Amino acid sequence: MVLQWLFDGVLVLTLLWLAWRALRSPDLFTAIVLFIAFGLVMALAWVRLQAPDVALAEAAIGAGLTGALLLAALARLNVLADSTNDDQTAGTENE
């Protein structure tokens, strides 16, 4: 019982921490990778909530496909960008 609460607590804190890191990270690539990790931990949370159908959907769509879409879009942004302005600076600089 205590162990379950501990697990749920750690899982919830990991979720919030990953979301915070994904949204605050100065580098867009890191942000997207953290977001994919966030989706995978979400899938664990769905299992804990006895929703295995949602867990499957989240792991395949939320983490996998959304991540692929975001990374492809980021790659296209960087291709369009001048070579002087890579995503490292685009994330932190005010234009």
Place this chain on the structure above:
Amino acid sequence: MNSSLLYALAGVGLFTLGLYALIVHTHLLRKILAINVMGSGVFLVLVALGGRIPGTPPDPVPHAMVITGIVVAVSATALALALMLRLRAETGQERLPEEPSGY
């Protein structure tokens, strides 16, 4: 108290976190990430509330709604990313024009 409530509260936390990032960031890709985090928070609240009565199996209706929601979220994300890339191609900018206060 049931651990479902813990997940529901975490959902509220994710929603608020996402809303904050949505308002503060000017880069559109970050705004899209933020909207996705907000959506995850809403889904978490929905499913957690469907399973909060101990001793009974969780309600399948919110589960089905959330699966629908996840697919809608990914298609909306794809459309938003395409809009962002088009905006970038048209204006050379991938962020909103207001002068950002942070980053």
Place this chain on the structure above:
Amino acid sequence: MSVADRNRLALLFRWVLLLLLLALAGGLAYALLSLPDQAPGLSERVTANMERSGVRNPVTAVLLNFRGYDTLLEMGVLLVALLGVWSLGTAAQQRRVVPEPVLSFLVGGLVPVMILMAGYLLWTGAHAPGGAFQAGSVLAASGILLLLSGKRLPAWLPGRSLRFVLVLGLGVFVAVGVTLMSASGLFLQYPSSLAGGLILFVEAAATLSIGVTLSALFLGGRPDQGE
């Protein structure tokens, strides 16, 4: 306004925003904590009607039978999103990458397994976790893998056949619904003896459409025709 003033204003704005968001989170948390302990919910009605739904997984029963409208409209949303992406421009020219031998070996081995897995998820969705959306997304993942490994779309694909597969899910869903309406008078009202087979039929078409639509969304634009 000087730079210092502007910075001070930005800081003030940030604090006001934080306060407002904290109030919002507090209000939502209070609303959650003050919910009644016993709520009727819909699970009892779902359990009571499971016999007539034609499947044994309650989530699939809700998605494809009890609330089939939602899923039908969702197929519409997917299609509209793809139309939106296509109307924004053509897909970026795919780079002609020559995949490394390890990658092409892995893709060659993985993609058939993934397609098999999609079929399994589709079939098992009737009585265990799984279903059209999970199967469709696995199918989409295999499509994306193929695109990433430098496989080019065959020239015949972007034309009519692609569009046919894209609308297949929605089309079959609507056709089944309308046929049932002419038989029983209600849209998407499955007779319980046929429900299992009809659900599998609709789901199979939906899986194919979801998989292809999501892969097409990954391309980020309308594929070039007549290339």
